[in-house]
Amino acid sequence: MLETLGKYAEADFESPHYFQLTPEVLLLVWDPAHQVNAAPRLVEQGGQSFGSIASVRLNRLDGRSRVVWAVSLKEKTRLSLKLSAGAVGSEATLSVDAAKPGPAADAFAITNGLSQAACAVFVTTFLSAWSGMFRLGRSRSFVNFAKELLRSVNDAPPVVDAVASIGSVRLLETLINSDSTDIKTAVVIGDTGVLRLDSGTCNTPYNGGKSRLFLGAVDMPQPPANGFLVLSGSWGLAIRKLATDNVKRTVGAWWATNSRKLPEVRDYLVSDIGAKSDEARAAIRDLQVSDPLPARRHGSLSETGSFCAVETAVACEAGVLVGGWLRDPARVYQGLDILAGDAGPVALELHTFDGVLPETQGGYAIKRFVAFAPVGRALQHNLQPRFEVRLASGERELLVPPPQPGDIPDTRAKALSVVTPRHASDEVLATCLSNVLSDIQSRFRQSVGEPSEVLFGKPLADPTVSIVIPLYKVFEFIKAQLAAFSADSWLAENAEVIFVLDSPEQVTHVEDLLAGFHLLYGLPVRLVVMERNGGYALACNAGAEAARGRYLAMINSDVVPVEAGWLEQLCASLMMDEQVAAVGGKLLYADNAIQHAGLKFIQDDKGRWFNHHYYKGFPRQFPEASTSREVPGVTGACLVLSKADFETVGGFTTDFIVGDYEDSDLCLKLRKLNRKIYYLGDVELYHFERVSIRKNEDYTRGVASQYNRWLHQSRWQDDIVALMEAAERREKGLSA
Known part of the structure; x- marks a missing residue:
């Protein structure tokens, strides 16, 4: 049905007529x-x-039919058309001289005498199907006819208000009949053409059988003057005149002054409008942060009382990571559901483990829980998804978590805190944390931005090798490194030095350091500055991308060579044997104990694989550690390979959190090229790991490290088993 019918024009189509819609379409x-x-x-x-040709059959008010064809012409020539409508005797002919302009299409005449349902069908077909099929959306004559068509069926349409904007995203609001809220198509038409909206809609009850309808329009840089919104569904057609007086108002300002702060509207803004663009996502995030929902828990803490709280609800593309705790001595809780919009309540499968509240909260024994709700993108941008706890009485009580972090690093930290390291089992990592952490890492990578570069001195014209050194807050070894590099004649003549600063807030301090050391040692230095902290892998990849050498030497910022010639030896081993993809040397602690003599994999009592270094803690001159040999891998603290191989395997994998397992992952990727990894026992460097590691002790004991280990193993389990079996056979052969 139509909400309002306009006046009719006189028309007689007993014999067929043709109209010129556009120069190419009749x-x-x-x-x-x-x-x-x-x-x-x-x-x-x-x-x-x-x-192209298309037709639509329309019912007249007298029970007969009207047929309308749209025809695009290949040639503008004289046409002899035969029309037939199926029934015996229902045939007609029409001569058209397409070389001459035909009469302009008359919308009032075409809709005259049609039923309301027929008008709705014709308008919907014309705007939604034919505009795309015949590529009419930008034609001025098509737009003019379309506007006349809308006026012919509703000459006094209600208003749809563009109430707020985020960039080119417009939030539209109008009233509609309560039985007309199932919207199938939504089209905006204005002077510049037709825009089909792919947005969802939101309805809230209003007075007198009406609903307040909200929908978003994306890619509308300038709302059209004299524009219309056309809505259609199984119920019929609704036409609205577009008002743009408030279009410059921000969503935040509109929400702050809006008295209808209903959960449905808020959810629509978060789930639908927030997905339209990066700018919209940021604006909706800010709205949630500035105007959070009050946190809501259930029950009261006491010896006999039951209590339940959701503290963590981190959403991603696949669903929501949920964490919280409960105390239920009376066993009143039957389950926990997440409210997922149109999907309704979704039951959570809880992984529980024992805990104790702090003494300030009574010191009660509790059950902590973690779960993953596979609800897809329904809550992707929601910082406060809502939940319901099911009670034994059959009642349901609403739970609302505190606002979740909006910043990506804080979101990642929140997700990692949902379970204690002791309870971060492989099952919990695989079923609960993996989807969320993978999504967070993906968004985190996209947020890092593009690096910049600062030069100190004149760089080598054609370096053989590029030394890439990531820097993050530890700068005390830069002087020792550059002093050793400058004293190495082969390195000074063949290598460029690239520092990659991954704590860009310290760029002024590092620039001052490098400028002074360049004057002191005369060694040219390049400083690549990350736009924001991205972690080890992203920093190394940025340095590798900037590198101009044939080979890459990945060196940690706390690694200092014992003597000159180390880099020449490592590069020579790659030059002499094309089967060798990467090489590393012996790394020593400050007390001359061995820190690294090749990397291998060992299993714990649960069969989980971990990275380990050969002869770690052994004396510097331990004979086996001084033997050059093939090894499963080498540490990223000193790893040399060709830039071509590095690029072939995609560089360091950036899925790991903070920095861990990237070096063994790189070595395993290189082995997939059917290549070898070698350790040179006569190349020695100091690695002051026990100094720098203190900045990451919390990380190495935490859930992030366990997640990285699980991710590494899930990708490389079979390769690691085969590799270690082969390594064991080699070691037995050498000892024999």
Whole structure:
């Protein structure tokens, strides 16, 4: 049905008529003598072919039918058309001289005498299907006809208000009948053309059988003057005149002054409008942070009382990571559901483990829980998803977590805190944390931005090797490194030095250091500055991308060579044997104990694989550690390989959190090229790991490290087993 019908024009289509819609498209209109129940046909009797053709059958008020064709022409020539409508005797002919402009399409005449449902069908077909099929959306004559068409069926439409904007995203609001809220298509038409909206909608109850309808329009840089919104569904058609007085108002300002702060509207803004663009996502995040929902828990803490709280609800593309705790001595809780919009309540499968509240909260024994709700993107941008706890009485109580962090690093920290390291089992990592952490890492990578570069001195014209050194807050070894590099004649003549600063807030301090050390040692230095902290892998990859050498030497910021010639030896081993993909040397602690003599994999009592270094803690001159040999891998603290191989395998994998397992992952990727990894026992460097590691002790004991281990193993389990079996056979052969 239509909400309002306009005035009709006189029309007579007993014999077919044609109209010129655009220079390339004709409209043919015919009222056959009988009701049309079969598909109508249109044939050009002279053999001319059409570019495209479409038709629609429409019911007249007197029970007969009207057929409208849209035809695009390949050639502008004289046409002899035969029209048929299925019934016996229902045929007509029409001559068209397409070389001459035809009469302009008359919307009032075409809709005259049609039923309300027929008008709705024609408008919907014309704007939604034919505009795209015949590429009419930007045609001025098409737009003019479309506006006349809307006026012909509703000459006094209600208003739809563009109430707020985020960039080119517009939030539209109007009233609509409560039984007309199931929207199938939504089209905006203005002077510049037709825009089909792919947004969802939100309805809230209003007075007098009406609903307040909200929908978002994306890619509308300038709301059209004299524009219309056309809504259609199984119920019929609704036409709205577009008002743009408030279009410059921000969503935040609109929400702050809006008295209808209903959960449905808030959820729509978060889930639908927030997904339209990066700018919209940021604005909706800020709205949630500035105007959070009050946190809501259930029950009261006491010896006999039951209590339940959701403290963590981190959403991603796949679903929501949920964490919280409960105390239920009376066993009143039957389950926990997440409210997922149109999908309704979704039951959570809880992983529980024992805990104790602080003494300030009573010191009660509790059950902590973690779960993953596979609800897809329904809550992707929601900082406060809502939950319901099911009670034994059959009642349901609402739970609302505190606002979740909006910043990505804080979101990642929140997700990692949902379970204690002791309870971060492989099952919990795989079923609960993996999807969320993978999504967070992906968004985190995208947020890092593009690095910049600062030069100190004149760089080498054609370096053989590029030394890439990531820097993060530890700068005390830069002087020792550059002093050793400058004293190495082969390195000074063949290598460029690239520091990558991953704590950009310290750029001024590092620039001052490098400028002074360049004057002191005369060694040219390049400083690549990350736009924001991205972690070890992203920093190394940025340095590798900037590198100009044939080889890459990945060196930690706390590694200092014992003597000159180390880099020349490592590069020579790659030059002499093309089967060798990467090499590393012996790394020593400050007390001359061995820190690294090759990397291998060992299993714990649960069969989980961990990275380990050969002969770690052994004396510097331990004979086996001084033997050059093939090894499963080498540490990223000193790893040399060709830039071509590095690029072939995609550089360091950036899925790991903070920095861990990237070096063994790189070595395993290189081995997939059917290549070898070698350790050189006579190349020695100091690695002051026990100094720098203090900045990451919390990390190495935490859930992030366990997640990285699980991720590494899930990808490389079979390769690691085969590799370690081969390494064991080699070691037995050497000892024999």
